[in-house]
Amino acid sequence: MTKFKKAADFFGSLRWRLILLFLLIGIIPSVLSRAGMLGSYENRAVFIRTSEILSQAKILANQIVSSDYLNSGQTVGEVDVQIEQLSTIYDGRVMIIDDSFHIVRDTYALDNGKTIISEEVMKSFGGEEITKYDAKNRYIEMTLPLIETEEDTGEKYIIGVMMVSVSTDSINLNLEYLSTSTAVIMLTCIFIIGTIAYFVASWLVRPLHKLSRSIEEVQTGYGEDALAVDDYTETKEICEKFNGMIGRMKVLDDSRQEFVSNVSHELKTPLTSMKVLADSINSMENAPVELYQEFMADIGNEVERETKIINDLLSLVKMDKSAADLNISQVNINELVETILKRLKPIAERQKVELVLESFRPVTADVDEVKITLAFTNLIENAIKYNKEDGWVHVSLNADHQYFYLKVEDSGMGIPEDSLEHIFERFYRVDKSHSREIGGTGLGLAITRNAILMHRGAIKVFSTEGEGTIFNVRIPLNYIS
Ligand SMILES: Nc1ncnc2c1ncn2[C@@H]1O[C@H](COP(=O)(O)OP(=O)(O)O)[C@@H](O)[C@H]1O
Numbered sequence: 001m002t003k004f005k006k007a008a009d010f011f012g013s014l015r016w017r018l019i020l021l022f023l024l025i026g027i028i029p030s031v032l033s034r035a036g037m038l039g040s041y042e043n044r045a046v047f048i049r050t051s052e053i054l055s056q057a058k059i060l061a062n063q064i065v066s067s068d069y070l071n072s073g074q075t076v077g078e079v080d081v082q083i084e085q086l087s088t089i090y091d092g093r094v095m096i097i098d099d100s101f102h103i104v105r106d107t108y109a110l111d112n113g114k115t116i117i118s119e120e121v122m123k124s125f126g127g128e129e130i131t132k133y134d135a136k137n138r139y140i141e142m143t144l145p146l147i148e149t150e151e152d153t154g155e156k157y158i159i160g161v162m163m164v165s166v167s168t169d170s171i172n173l174n175l176e177y178l179s180t181s182t183a184v185i186m187l188t189c190i191f192i193i194g195t196i197a198y199f200v201a202s203w204l205v206r207p208l209h210k211l212s213r214s215i216e217e218v219q220t221g222y223g224e225d226a227l228a229v230d231d232y233t234e235t236k237e238i239c240e241k242f243n244g245m246i247g248r249m250k251v252l253d254d255s256r257q258e259f260v261s262n263v264s265h266e267l268k269t270p271l272t273s274m275k276v277l278a279d280s281i282n283s284m285e286n287a288p289v290e291l292y293q294e295f296m297a298d299i300g301n302e303v304e305r306e307t308k309i310i311n312d313l314l315s316l317v318k319m320d321k322s323a324a325d326l327n328i329s330q331v332n333i334n335e336l337v338e339t340i341l342k343r344l345k346p347i348a349e350r351q352k353v354e355l356v357l358e359s360f361r362p363v364t365a366d367v368d369e370v371k372i373t374l375a376f377t378n379l380i381e382n383a384i385k386y387n388k389e390d391g392w393v394h395v396s397l398n399a400d401h402q403y404f405y406l407k408v409e410d411s412g413m414g415i416p417e418d419s420l421e422h423i424f425e426r427f428y429r430v431d432k433s434h435s436r437e438i439g440g441t442g443l444g445l446a447i448t449r450n451a452i453l454m455h456r457g458a459i460k461v462f463s464t465e466g467e468g469t470i471f472n473v474r475i476p477l478n479y480i481s
């Protein structure tokens with residue numbers, strides 16, 4: 001076995017599929033829960049950080065407004081320090097923008113004095129408080145208006161905007177740490193699940209291996225004759241079916257063996273006779289020519305008999321093949337039966353048997369002409385041969401819309417009841433010596449029955465000993481493949 005085939009066998013095996021199934025069942029939930037966990041951790045952390053900074057920023061915004069920070073030209077040191085603190089604590093940048101969009105304070109000291117007109121800033125001048133999380137660049141940005149309330153009138157003015165942007169690096173750091181550690185846990189889980197899956201799958205498929213081993217043992221002839229793997233209902237069922245099949249094969253094998261031994265016996269009988277005839281004439285000194293002629297005639301008869309057996313065997317073997325070997329054509333059955341009767345007439349006359357045909361209607365059917373002729377000839381020939389002197393044979397042909405019926409009735413010796421179920425068997429003869437005397441091989445009815453069954457027809461026999469026999473044949477008009 002090549003390496004490639006081995007691998008293909010493994011990946012095609014039930015065991016591998018089970019392992020895959022277990023892994024999928026085990027891994028999908030953990031992958032999903034890991035992704036969900038990481039995602040919700042990030043949301044939660046950003047939310048907490050945002051609200052924390054927002055509240056600090058609001059306090060600071062109030063202080064900026066109340067201390068008049070924007071107008072006093074950065075002289076309020078106390079507020080300035082707090083702005084600086086917010087920036088350092090949260091690792092962020094704070095920018096204060098006045099009503100003419102000038103940056104009056106930038107903790108990064110990069111844009112002091114510059115003008116800023118961004119979307120967020122404009123919105124905040126409209127009174128909006130904006131929070132934005134940029135996951136890709138890892139920062140949270142907040143823009144909130146600085147609102148002054150007129151003491152006397154209670155009117156509110158927006159005198160500036162405060163922008164706070166803080167890095168979320170610490171959150172991402174945690175996130176990375178969590179991600180790695182859960183990945184490690186997951187891989188460990190996969191490994192453990194995989195190992196367990198391997199053993200469980202091996203355990204589950206073991207009965208199947210056992211089954212295949214047992215079949216092999218039965219096949220090679222070691223081990224028990226019958227399979228018994230009762231581990232699963234399914235294997236039990238397979239065993240029962242298999243044992244049934246083996247039983248059938250045994251029956252077939254027995255019948256084949258019996259057939260072969262019958263054939264050998266039948267073929268040997270004429271040969272033995274010929275040997276005896278030849279030996280006896282040879283052992284005689286100065287045997288007269290007449291005796292030679294007589295013996296040679298006997299030997300000729302035996303050769304004829306041998307030929308007949310072989311011909312019948314060949315017919316039978318042909319009929320044993322599948323129905324696909326049928327050579328179906330439209331045949332006029334009336335004509336077919338008439339031809340058979342004409343051919344058998346000389347034999348009937350010799351036996352002083354009256355042969356009568358009764359056709360009820362014209363019949364044409366889809367049949368294999370050769371095989372049906374053989375079948376009907378055998379039936380009618382039997383009716384003539386196993387008859388008595390001055391007896392009769394009635395053949396009648398009838399049909400309905402589906403079948404045609406052939407009935408062969410005779411006034412002969414009949415068939416004993418206990419033989420009726422055997423007459424269709426190969427080589428079975430009620431009276432061996434009588435049958436051989438009139439040239440029977442015991443194969444005729446077996447051939448007949450096979451030919452009829454190939455046409456999906458049926459044959460039945462009724463007989464009373466000493467009175468006569470009736471064979472009824474029914475064959476479909478249209479061949480059903
Ligand atoms: N019409 C019949 N009347 C009496 N016996 C019959 C008839 N047909 C068949 N049998 C019996 O059935 C046996 C089997 O018939 P068959 O298979 O044709 O073999 P055989 O070569 O002996 O004719 C015959 O040997 C005979 O004993």
Ligand SMILES: [Mg+2]
Nearest residue numbers: 382440444445
């Ligand atoms: Mg016969």
